[in-house]
Amino acid sequence: MADAGVISFAGSPIDRADHIRTNEQALGALMNWKARVLGLDGLLPQMGDDGGLVWGTLADVDDKAELVFLGMMNDKAHFAAVPDDGATGPAYAMPRAWQAIQQLSPEDLAIYGGARSLIDWHARHQFCAKCGGKTTPAKGGWQRNCSFDGGCGAQHFPRTDPVTIMLVENDGKLLLGRQPRFPARAFSALAGFVEPGETIEEAVAREVHEEAGLRVHNVEYIATQPWPFPSQLMIGCYSQTDETEITLDVDELEEARWFTRDEVEFAMNNIGNDEGEFNAPPPAAIAHSLLKWWLDKTA
Amino acid sequence: MADAGVISFAGSPIDRADHIRTNEQALGALMNWKARVLGLDGLLPQMGDDGGLVWGTLADVDDKAELVFLGMMNDKAHFAAVPDDGATGPAYAMPRAWQAIQQLSPEDLAIYGGARSLIDWHARHQFCAKCGGKTTPAKGGWQRNCSFDGGCGAQHFPRTDPVTIMLVENDGKLLLGRQPRFPARAFSALAGFVEPGETIEEAVAREVHEEAGLRVHNVEYIATQPWPFPSQLMIGCYSQTDETEITLDVDELEEARWFTRDEVEFAMNNIGNDEGEFNAPPPAAIAHSLLKWWLDKTA
Numbered sequence: 001m002a003d004a005g006v007i008s009f010a011g012s013p014i015d016r017a018d019h020i021r022t023n024e025q026a027l028g029a030l031m032n033w034k035a036r037v038l039g040l041d042g043l044l045p046q047m048g049d050d051g052g053l054v055w056g057t058l059a060d061v062d063d064k065a066e067l068v069f070l071g072m073m074n075d076k077a078h079f080a081a082v083p084d085d086g087a088t089g090p091a092y093a094m095p096r097a098w099q100a101i102q103q104l105s106p107e108d109l110a111i112y113g114g115a116r117s118l119i120d121w122h123a124r125h126q127f128c129a130k131c132g133g134k135t136t137p138a139k140g141g142w143q144r145n146c147s148f149d150g151g152c153g154a155q156h157f158p159r160t161d162p163v164t165i166m167l168v169e170n171d172g173k174l175l176l177g178r179q180p181r182f183p184a185r186a187f188s189a190l191a192g193f194v195e196p197g198e199t200i201e202e203a204v205a206r207e208v209h210e211e212a213g214l215r216v217h218n219v220e221y222i223a224t225q226p227w228p229f230p231s232q233l234m235i236g237c238y239s240q241t242d243e244t245e246i247t248l249d250v251d252e253l254e255e256a257r258w259f260t261r262d263e264v265e266f267a268m269n270n271i272g273n274d275e276g277e278f279n280a281p282p283p284a285a286i287a288h289s290l291l292k293w294w295l296d297k298t299a
Numbered sequence: 300m301a302d303a304g305v306i307s308f309a310g311s312p313i314d315r316a317d318h319i320r321t322n323e324q325a326l327g328a329l330m331n332w333k334a335r336v337l338g339l340d341g342l343l344p345q346m347g348d349d350g351g352l353v354w355g356t357l358a359d360v361d362d363k364a365e366l367v368f369l370g371m372m373n374d375k376a377h378f379a380a381v382p383d384d385g386a387t388g389p390a391y392a393m394p395r396a397w398q399a400i401q402q403l404s405p406e407d408l409a410i411y412g413g414a415r416s417l418i419d420w421h422a423r424h425q426f427c428a429k430c431g432g433k434t435t436p437a438k439g440g441w442q443r444n445c446s447f448d449g450g451c452g453a454q455h456f457p458r459t460d461p462v463t464i465m466l467v468e469n470d471g472k473l474l475l476g477r478q479p480r481f482p483a484r485a486f487s488a489l490a491g492f493v494e495p496g497e498t499i500e501e502a503v504a505r506e507v508h509e510e511a512g513l514r515v516h517n518v519e520y521i522a523t524q525p526w527p528f529p530s531q532l533m534i535g536c537y538s539q540t541d542e543t544e545i546t547l548d549v550d551e552l553e554e555a556r557w558f559t560r561d562e563v564e565f566a567m568n569n570i571g572n573d574e575g576e577f578n579a580p581p582p583a584a585i586a587h588s589l590l591k592w593w594l595d596k597t598a
Contacts, residue, residue: 007498009496010497010498010501011501012496012497012501016494016505018505018509019509019548019550022550086429110496113496114494114495114496114497115496117495117496118495118496121495124428124429124453125428125429126428126429126431127426127427127428127429127430127431128426128428128431129423129424129425129426129427129428129455130385130423130424130425130426131426132425132426132427132431132432132433133431134431142494154423156428157460157492158494158495159458159460159495160460160461160492160493160494160495161456161458161459162459162461162532193456193459194459194532195315195413195441195457195459196413196416196417196420196457196458196459196525196527196530197308197311197409197412197413197414197416197417197525197527198309198311198413198525199306199309199522199523199524199525199532200523200532200534201523202309202310202311206315206317210317210318221520223498224498224499224500225498226495226496226497226498228495228496231495233461233493233498233499235499249318251318251321
């Protein structure tokens, strides 16, 4: 990995303890008074007075709630309960989620992010996509089985969607764009889902061409981030182009522009100040890490 | 990208033409006598006398079949029909699929792989995972909508599962393992799904520790491959360890061993010969590309 510094939502201190998930007896034995259950309000974290996550016990959980096994930490099993409803909107429409992102320590943020992705998947996958039957959790919540009487018996696994997010450079300038839903003056790296049948490098080239009409080469992997709104693997890349003329896909982007190194540096040093040419992405976003990496690289 | 040479299933010559998918009128206008439809026998490719894919017309398609828009090539729209059933087993249990892999040109293989992943996803996602209602295709087959009367209206997108596959080196030797289902004497790179809440580098470290009991560092991204059985993004990495003692996860692996550079080189030069210390993975697998990259790097 190129050195992109701290990546938000990475670095969870929980041991996923895969061997326990698959061992029903071992898992059952861990569901005792020592077990800790993540304090949640639906998908949102309860926040402690110290600004950290809150952990309760199994006694705090609704009898009917599905439980997922997050893993082991400090010799204790850690769980989270699946809420009745999954996420209904993107992260930018969740002010309380953003508040938590800013307050939680890196370790707590990583624990919360992983747990949120997993329980949100359960909440939105109560039925079998193959036959429409009801599904039930298995393997400590890392699987769901079609268990409908007369159903197909299909097994389903938590979903993680790979997304490419890329810097595009031409002659010392960076291409950044803004989606209509972005806060005022905010620009960030272009991004798009990796589709079936393409590599990371092909997805980067396709997205930049679709959204900005530019042909890139020398695509380079920099770093990844697990992004829990709802469950994306953000694959941060760097690329170069010999072209400068932008053809905007107005369905995706409101604007895309070239920024000089000075403009990027000023924006990164003035986050939240509403000064300079644009507002840079916040530290929680991997786009922030990519810009920091580029500033270091070109220093 | 590090130079890992040719990656099988990558390099499709089809332009995915994203702007057409979202434009119902444009898509409809392309469904004419010029349109080409991939010749399939369920999920398997029909093979032409020249060893290439076979393309028919819309007249060859069952009226009731769902059609997906693969994209544009040579000014013609290219489609594939969704079969009644999705895949029921892994690739190694599909001799006819392996035969096609060996016969098709790189371009045809990439076209087939992308099409196969997409239509297999449709075949296995006829119902809404959120509410159990029936779904119908949208956006040229790059989306399915819950359209059940009284259903939830959820949108669903083709799934691509990120998987890490990694070389592990210690002092000039490589760790390779064999799963019980592998052909006799076959060893390959360890691999495992990226889970919600972890980076690529964290997934590599976790998998190697789970399967072989070794702690790795210096994880490096090498290349990716879209693998269509059913739809994985194989993320090829290289890592190092200071440890040598293997603790095998017998649920995952039958055996794991350290191989010298000479042993790896001999195996790569004798694929299919049943000679040397082990049988190396075939060119279609990204593990093959990773081993080739390592031999070049250490030459």
